[in-house]
Amino acid sequence: MSQHPYNPLDSLVFLTNRVGRLLSSDIRKRAGDDVEGLYSTHMGVLVDLWMQDGLRQHDLVISVVKDKGTIARALENLEKQDIVYRVTDAADRRNKRIYLTPKGRKLKEDMLPHALASVEEVLEGIPAEEVAICKKVLRRMYKRLVQKMMHTTPADTTSL
Amino acid sequence: MSQHPYNPLDSLVFLTNRVGRLLSSDIRKRAGDDVEGLYSTHMGVLVDLWMQDGLRQHDLVISVVKDKGTIARALENLEKQDIVYRVTDAADRRNKRIYLTPKGRKLKEDMLPHALASVEEVLEGIPAEEVAICKKVLRRMYKRLVQKMMHTTPADTTSL
DNA sequence: TACGAGTGGTTGCGTTTGCAACGAATAACA
DNA sequence: TGTTATTCGTTGCAAACGCAACCACTCGTA
Numbered sequence: 001m002s003q004h005p006y007n008p009l010d011s012l013v014f015l016t017n018r019v020g021r022l023l024s025s026d027i028r029k030r031a032g033d034d035v036e037g038l039y040s041t042h043m044g045v046l047v048d049l050w051m052q053d054g055l056r057q058h059d060l061v062i063s064v065v066k067d068k069g070t071i072a073r074a075l076e077n078l079e080k081q082d083i084v085y086r087v088t089d090a091a092d093r094r095n096k097r098i099y100l101t102p103k104g105r106k107l108k109e110d111m112l113p114h115a116l117a118s119v120e121e122v123l124e125g126i127p128a129e130e131v132a133i134c135k136k137v138l139r140r141m142y143k144r145l146v147q148k149m150m151h152t153t154p155a156d157t158t159s160l
Numbered sequence: 161m162s163q164h165p166y167n168p169l170d171s172l173v174f175l176t177n178r179v180g181r182l183l184s185s186d187i188r189k190r191a192g193d194d195v196e197g198l199y200s201t202h203m204g205v206l207v208d209l210w211m212q213d214g215l216r217q218h219d220l221v222i223s224v225v226k227d228k229g230t231i232a233r234a235l236e237n238l239e240k241q242d243i244v245y246r247v248t249d250a251a252d253r254r255n256k257r258i259y260l261t262p263k264g265r266k267l268k269e270d271m272l273p274h275a276l277a278s279v280e281e282v283l284e285g286i287p288a289e290e291v292a293i294c295k296k297v298l299r300r301m302y303k304r305l306v307q308k309m310m311h312t313t314p315a316d317t318t319s320l
Numbered sequence: 321t322a323c324g325a326g327t328g329g330t331t332g333c334g335t336t337t338g339c340a341a342c343g344a345a346t347a348a349c350a
Numbered sequence: 351t352g353t354t355a356t357t358c359g360t361t362g363c364a365a366a367c368g369c370a371a372c373c374a375c376t377c378g379t380a
Contacts, residue, residue, distance in 0.1 A: 008210065011275065011279070013180070013275055014207055016175075016183060017184060018305075019180075020180040020181075021180075023172065023173045026308070065178065065181040065185055108166070119171070122305060130293050131172075133293045134294040140286055141179050142178055
């Protein structure tokens with residue numbers, strides 16, 4: 001078990017974490033005032049809601065991969081900023097459904113150009129077929145991991 | 161600029177961030193006691209040092225993509241745990257070089273099996289050529305982004 | 321050598337974070 | 351129906367984080 005020729009640059013754990021953080025950091029820089037007061041968790045929540053509005057709070061805990069207390073307070077904050085609102089689910093009063101306000105939907109339009117520009121710049125010169133395959137692999141990993149998380153004991157959302 | 165058919169599942173920003181967090185979370189779960197007291201920033205620092213021992217503190221700030229104050233305190237913590245030690249660079253006394261202790265090197269051996277097992281499980285059934293291409297693309301993005309960061313005003317390591 | 325600009329690291333401060341303990345609502349089962 | 355176990359969300363707390371101000375050191379210019 002010794003003499004591992006382990007190279008992080010060949011590890012998907014390392015690569016996805018670093019590239020993810022670097023891209024986010026770059027986008028944040030480009031966006032400037034557009035993301036004033038919006039932190040990592042806020043953005044994570046918003047992206048999920050842009051994909052599907054009205055998710056349950058618990059869905060966001062799984063998907064954003066943060067502690068449920070963290071998500072609760074992030075939503076409280078977003079609600080104060082009039083970006084989302086929460087509705088207790090009538091069918092199961094333990095759940096809360098999260099909805100975007102018009103302001104929350106508009107944020108998507110503000111952010112999108114920055115995200116597209118950042119990725120475009122980084123991908124310059126890399127063959128489109130390879131990028132497509134890369135996304136395909138990541139998408140499969142993502143779906144599999146989320147699936148797994150849902151059938152797992154709660155807690156433990158610490159991401160190293 | 162409206163009517164964007166934007167789908168996060170087709171965005172490398174979204175995919176890398178989520179897959180990265182999910183993988184890290186999964187590994188943390190597998191590792192259990194082996195990572196007791198080691199948080200996100202600590203692990204980030206360690207991985208870099210496993211690649212190359214004796215890096216300057218500033219290199220870690222760029223690579224781990226966290227604030228320099230955050231890195232400073234993480235190193236202070238790791239030093240207390242006897243995992244790394246810091247040496248002022250004689251050639252330029254502003255810099256500090258960071259070295260792994262034997263305990264720090266051993267941690268690599270402890271973590272590695274968990275990381276390998278996690279990735280292996282997630283990649284099951286995905287063609288090896290596609291995974292290889294995915295890594296290649298991410299590696300290029302990583303190098304380009306780090307390069308860019310180094311020629312950029314400091315600060316702004318917030319990663320959305 | 322002297323001086324101003326720039327770089328790397330530390331520290332104070334307010335906010336965010338993960339964890340654990342808790343409460344409310346539902347589900348499972350006698 | 352009543353009792354117990356689960357699930358989802360909230361909250362107290364200590365630790366970690368990003369930011370900005372600061373200090374120590376180096377470098378460029380004269």
